[in-house]
Amino acid sequence: MPEEFGRGYLYLHFRxxxxxxxxxxxxxxxxxxxxxxxxxRIVGTAQAGNGVVAVVSAMGRGTDELVALAREVSxxxxxxxxxxxxxxxxxVTMALVAMxxxxxxxxATSLTGSQAGILTTGRHGQAEILEIKADRVREGLAEGKVVxxxxxxxxxPSSKDVTTLGRGGSDATAVALAAALSADRCEIYTDVDGVYxxxxxxxxVAARIQExxxxxxxxxxxxxxxVLMPRSVEFGRRFSIPIHVRSSxxxxxxxxVKEETMEQAIxxxxxxxxxxxxxxxxxxxxxxxxxxxxFEPLAVAGVNVDMIVQNVSxxxxxxxxxxxxxxxxxxxxxxxxxxxxxxxxxxxxxxTEIAKVTVVGIGMKTESGVAAxxxxxxADHGINIEMISTSPIRISCVVRGDKVGEAVKALHxxxxxxxxxxx
Amino acid sequence: MPEEFGRGYLYLHFRxxxxxxxxxxxxxxxxxxxxxxxxxRIVGTAQAGNGVVAVVSAMGRGTDELVALAREVSxxxxxxxxxxxxxxxxxVTMALVAMxxxxxxxxATSLTGSQAGILTTGRHGQAEILEIKADRVREGLAEGKVVxxxxxxxxxPSSKDVTTLGRGGSDATAVALAAALSADRCEIYTDVDGVYxxxxxxxxVAARIQExxxxxxxxxxxxxxxVLMPRSVEFGRRFSIPIHVRSSxxxxxxxxVKEETMEQAIxxxxxxxxxxxxxxxxxxxxxxxxxxxxFEPLAVAGVNVDMIVQNVSxxxxxxxxxxxxxxxxxxxxxxxxxxxxxxxxxxxxxxTEIAKVTVVGIGMKTESGVAAxxxxxxADHGINIEMISTSPIRISCVVRGDKVGEAVKALHxxxxxxxxxxx
Numbered sequence: 117m118p119e120e121f122g123r124g125y126l127y128l129h130f131r132x133x134x135x136x137x138x139x140x141x142x143x144x145x146x147x148x149x150x151x152x153x154x155x156x157r158i159v160g161t162a163q164a165g166n167g168v169v170a171v172v173s174a175m176g177r178g179t180d181e182l183v184a185l186a187r188e189v190s191x192x193x194x195x196x197x198x199x200x201x202x203x204x205x206x207x208v209t210m211a212l213v214a215m216x217x218x219x220x221x222x223x224a225t226s227l228t229g230s231q232a233g234i235l236t237t238g239r240h241g242q243a244e245i246l247e248i249k250a251d252r253v254r255e256g257l258a259e260g261k262v263v264x265x266x267x268x269x270x271x272x273p274s275s276k277d278v279t280t281l282g283r284g285g286s287d288a289t290a291v292a293l294a295a296a297l298s299a300d301r302c303e304i305y306t307d308v309d310g311v312y313x314x315x316x317x318x319x320x321v322a323a324r325i326q327e328x329x330x331x332x333x334x335x336x337x338x339x340x341x342x343v344l345m346p347r348s349v350e351f352g353r354r355f356s357i358p359i360h361v362r363s364s365x366x367x368x369x370x371x372x373v374k375e376e377t378m379e380q381a382i383x384x385x386x387x388x389x390x391x392x393x394x395x396x397x398x399x400x401x402x403x404x405x406x407x408x409x410x411f412e413p414l415a416v417a418g419v420n421v422d423m424i425v426q427n428v429s430x431x432x433x434x435x436x437x438x439x440x441x442x443x444x445x446x447x448x449x450x451x452x453x454x455x456x457x458x459x460x461x462x463x464x465x466x467x468t469e470i471a472k473v474t475v476v477g478i479g480m481k482t483e484s485g486v487a488a489x490x491x492x493x494x495a496d497h498g499i500n501i502e503m504i505s506t507s508p509i510r511i512s513c514v515v516r517g518d519k520v521g522e523a524v525k526a527l528h529x530x531x532x533x534x535x536x537x538x539x
Numbered sequence: 540m541p542e543e544f545g546r547g548y549l550y551l552h553f554r555x556x557x558x559x560x561x562x563x564x565x566x567x568x569x570x571x572x573x574x575x576x577x578x579x580r581i582v583g584t585a586q587a588g589n590g591v592v593a594v595v596s597a598m599g600r601g602t603d604e605l606v607a608l609a610r611e612v613s614x615x616x617x618x619x620x621x622x623x624x625x626x627x628x629x630x631v632t633m634a635l636v637a638m639x640x641x642x643x644x645x646x647a648t649s650l651t652g653s654q655a656g657i658l659t660t661g662r663h664g665q666a667e668i669l670e671i672k673a674d675r676v677r678e679g680l681a682e683g684k685v686v687x688x689x690x691x692x693x694x695x696p697s698s699k700d701v702t703t704l705g706r707g708g709s710d711a712t713a714v715a716l717a718a719a720l721s722a723d724r725c726e727i728y729t730d731v732d733g734v735y736x737x738x739x740x741x742x743x744v745a746a747r748i749q750e751x752x753x754x755x756x757x758x759x760x761x762x763x764x765x766v767l768m769p770r771s772v773e774f775g776r777r778f779s780i781p782i783h784v785r786s787s788x789x790x791x792x793x794x795x796v797k798e799e800t801m802e803q804a805i806x807x808x809x810x811x812x813x814x815x816x817x818x819x820x821x822x823x824x825x826x827x828x829x830x831x832x833x834f835e836p837l838a839v840a841g842v843n844v845d846m847i848v849q850n851v852s853x854x855x856x857x858x859x860x861x862x863x864x865x866x867x868x869x870x871x872x873x874x875x876x877x878x879x880x881x882x883x884x885x886x887x888x889x890x891t892e893i894a895k896v897t898v899v900g901i902g903m904k905t906e907s908g909v910a911a912x913x914x915x916x917x918a919d920h921g922i923n924i925e926m927i928s929t930s931p932i933r934i935s936c937v938v939r940g941d942k943v944g945e946a947v948k949a950l951h952x953x954x955x956x957x958x959x960x961x962x
Binding site: 186198216 | 571574575605608609611612613615617619620621623624626627628630631633634635637638639641642647648649651654675699
């Protein structure tokens with residue numbers, strides 16, 4: 117009995133100390149009913165004795181609708197004003213969520229990114245969080261209030277202009293706020309149950325992963341697993357904030373992303389990405405420094421080059437291929453053509469019909485042979501590998517775009533993930 | 540010829556010096572086409588050599604839609620969060636207007652009420668402008684930019700919370716900004732051509748008034764002429780800002796509201812208001828101080844009592860009637876009932892079927908007999924006068940609601956306004 121009491125006391129004590137940052141994406145707050153639902157969840161967490169900071173996105177397709185409105189008015193680029201426009205989206209959600217929480221008898225206050233002290237670079241549409249001066253968030257918490265913070269937005273302290281963080285920005289807001297507040301955990305509520313061993317739309321025996329390390333999540337996210345963006349995982353890793361990716365539609369446990377995992381899986385999951393394109397500069401004179409000549413101007417232009425392959429030289433020339441995100445394809449192609457002309461290369465080809473398949477597992481650090489198994493499985497299915505890139509815990513292969521479903525399914529089965537369902 | 544040159548020079552010189560504040564209401568910015576239209580108008584003013592600050596409202600019924608959204612989520616009152624929500628409306632407009640202006644080759648920057656330094660009281664939904672620290676507006680102008688400012692909104696400097704100014708708030712923003720910036724004029728763009736001698740929907744021979752004094756506009760606005768709210772006229776008067784009320788759909792001159800007018804009209808115009816209600820406390824013991832007992836608690840509750848009539852005493856009791864805006868009727872009635880009970884009055888009746896007809900003219904200050912003419916005209920039409928109130932330049936009569944059209948028409952003709960069309 118004393119032991120029971122002791123346990124209970126510790127449990128309550130732990131609960132009363134916790135500070136939780138919860139993030140709710142657009143689908144979780146798409147209408148009034150869902151907003152009230154989110155409010156109930158936040159209130160439940162608060163009434164269990166936790167301090168709660170909730171980060172919210174724009175309602176449903178709210179951001180898309182504002183972008184469409186901007187396009188109706190203007191077909192040009194207006195970065196500052198577009199950010200001013202888009203930040204109206206989260207403003208609406210945060211006020212409505214705060215109202216719904218107050219209706220449940222819990223005090224709540226909403227803050228814009230600027231009010232919450234989210235200081236960013238001045239790069240409109242793709243600003244990076246520099247620092248969080250969360251004084252007003254702390255004040256709200258100290259007054260016993262739930263604090264609702266607009267995701268995706270911040271302010272450039274030098275110009276005082278409002279900025280947005282780009283794709284996945286609300287996740288980044290949540291994890292960065294959790295870090296700034298030394299929160300106990302960050303919960304990312306989403307429309308899926310967690311992180312899966314592969315995209316369940318491609319692999320019906322894909323299973324929810326119970327926990328994985330920041331490094332694994334980073335590799336999966338970078339390789340196309342859309343549930344979390346790399347930048348938010350990186351924040352979690354840097355400040356050791358456990359991230360719980362879970363469904364906003366039920367109370368079940370999702371996927372924990374954290375420092376140490378119980379099991380060092382050799383293969384944790386498979387991600388794929390059909391959005392990249394391959395640019396090839398062919399018949400490049402094979403002289404020292406030629407790669408730098410190609411990639412320096414791309415870096416200057418902010419093109420995020422992913423994989424690079426340089427062929428063995430024939431007749432003093434070589435082919436250099438690289439993959440870029442779809443949205444950078446036009447500028448990458450233009451730059452490549454300019455460079456090709458300057459260095460006397462044969463020319464530039466573009467291939468958008470590619471897909472990247474990536475296998476991730478922290479156990480690869482110590483266990484060799486995964487790459488060989490991956491190549492064998494693809495070969496057995498007659499799937500040609502066009503490019504390869506690796507990290508200590510990842511192997512990525514570029515294949516034909518129409519082969520991606522077959523490749524992921526074959527690897528999921530062949531690398532033993534089918535059996536590890538909900539391990 | 541030298542004279543011609545001189546005139547032209549002076550004209551250009553005047554134009555190049557002017558700073559103009561332009562305000563565009565919800566109907567003027569209701570869709571992408573109208574926003575581009577507003578942008579063209581602003582650019583036209585800027586390219587004529589003026590500094591331009593444009594104050595914009597939420598698009599069309601944008602504010603109503605946000606209020607509806609709030610009602611969907613919650614049926615309670617959340618003043619702070621409602622203001623946070625509503626201010627998203629102007630944010631959208633101002634960004635879109637800035638984009639459209641930039642597309643026409645003129646630099647533009649948008650500022651929220653808070654960014655424009657509109658400091659207000661903390662009374663959410665009905666905040667009053669305390670001060671304008673327009674540093675960022677001035678910076679923008681100094682950089683040669685058109686500055687777009689969100690109307691209707693400000694910030695309470697003590698709590699740092701966002702506030703809204705209530706009905707007519709964007710007009711107030713515009714005129715107050717014009718005052719703070721010592722602008723040469725403030726242009727209020729609206730969906731009518733200006734201020735009319737009577738509501739053209741009631742009186743087809745009503746005519747646009749070319750100019751009128753602040754005092755006249757104040758009386759007309761307070762009496763129900765919806766085109767300008769009294770608070771913005773009061774700002775104009777206090778800081779001597781000429782206000783030009785004009786159509787956003789064409790370039791024609793509208794109505795100037797200013798200090799001195801060319802002609803001191805005896806009757807400038809007629810306003811009417813069917814939105815008020817009459818509350819009567821009957822059989823009130825006729826003792827000293829009883830009026831104070833009735834009206835003090837109404838004042839404390841913020842009920843804006845308009846007209847008051849106390850009947851002659853019979854048998855030691857009297858009836859006290861007063862009119863209140865429709866939105867205050869419930870609270871006024873509750874307070875009146877409480878007071879009636881406390882002072883031993885007979886009870887309280889409420890009459891919502893009333894209308895107020897008001898005749899305004901600065902010439903009444905010197906010319907007597909207008910009241911008598913007004914009463915005679917109404918009597919000749921068999922229209923009973925239930926309450927009367929006057930100021931030096933105004934006479935208001937309460938009549939039955941179903942008589943209001945007839946009363947306004949009869950007065951418009953009888954007081955010679957039909958002939959003064961577009962005087």
